[in-house]
Amino acid sequence: MTPAHLQIAIDGPAASGKTTVAHGLARNLHILYLDTGAMYRTLAFLALQTRTEADNEIALVHLWDAAGVKISLDAEAPLGFRIVAAGREIDEAILQSNQVTAVVSTIAAHPRVRDAMVRSQREIALQGPVVMAGRDIGTVVLPSAQVKIFLTASVEARVARRRAQLQEAGVDVSVHQLSQEIEERDRLDRERAASPLVPAPDAHVIDSSAMTADEVIAEIERVVALARA
Ligand code: DC
Numbered sequence: 041m042t043p044a045h046l047q048i049a050i051d052g053p054a055a056s057g058k059t060t061v062a063h064g065l066a067r068n069l070h071i072l073y074l075d076t077g078a079m080y081r082t083l084a085f086l087a088l089q090t091r092t093e094a095d096n097e098i099a100l101v102h103l104w105d106a107a108g109v110k111i112s113l114d115a116e117a118p119l120g121f122r123i124v125a126a127g128r129e130i131d132e133a134i135l136q137s138n139q140v141t142a143v144v145s146t147i148a149a150h151p152r153v154r155d156a157m158v159r160s161q162r163e164i165a166l167q168g169p170v171v172m173a174g175r176d177i178g179t180v181v182l183p184s185a186q187v188k189i190f191l192t193a194s195v196e197a198r199v200a201r202r203r204a205q206l207q208e209a210g211v212d213v214s215v216h217q218l219s220q221e222i223e224e225r226d227r228l229d230r231e232r233a234a235s236p237l238v239p240a241p242d243a244h245v246i247d248s249s250a251m252t253a254d255e256v257i258a259e260i261e262r263v264v265a266l267a268r269a
Pocket of ligand 1: 076081173177
């Protein structure tokens with residue numbers, strides 16, 4: 041069934057530029073935006089804080105339920121949305137910390153964790169026209185989305201982008217280390233049994249290796265215009 045509001049699903053592997061593109065697109069179209077990776081990362085942060093093991097599926101689901109996580113879609117917020125959990129706002133520094141990045145793929149592989157996230161993501165999508173970025177948005181979360189994009193880029197391009205981002209934040213990580221991290225996360229996301237990272241059959245696949253974020257956004261805007269016509 042066609043959703044009541046415009047839904048744009050943007051999926052793809054780590055560091056493919058999903059969040060930059062999804063956030064920019066939402067701004068251009070004046071619609072809501074959520075990076076669902078931030079939800080898995082918030083749970084990873086809560087797990088680290090409470091010393092909950094990344095392989096304890098039941099404890100992780102309880103932790104998420106007990107933390108009273110509040111997600112509001114707010115174009116004025118730096119991320120384009122706000123997440124408050126355990127009484128504090130979860131900012132970019134928390135979400136992108138190395139400790140969080142190191143455990144998040146393990147946490148995101150648990151089916152019951154995913155069920156809890158998907159339920160809440162579907163409720164959020166009822167609020168209005170939305171761009172949602174993640175790994176399973178077009179396949180599982182919003183399978184009836186009018187626009188589905190699968191954004192890829194070569195490992196080399198993704199490493200270069202992530203390295204530039206980190207350098208801007210004053211962190212220097214070697215190309216070798218970043219390639220290993222990205223390839224390991226790709227492997228975990230693609231090989232997990234629950235909602236593995238795959239393009240939806242009706243997704244538009246965009247290889248952004250040689251494209252700027254603005255070029256990718258313009259290309260998606262063309263797909264959106266066609267879907268609305
Ligand atoms: O996009 P990201 O790097 O912030 O995602 C963090 C982790 O969460 C990554 O290992 C994949 C997982 N994830 C997921 O499984 N499903 C989503 N919809 C979003 C993220």
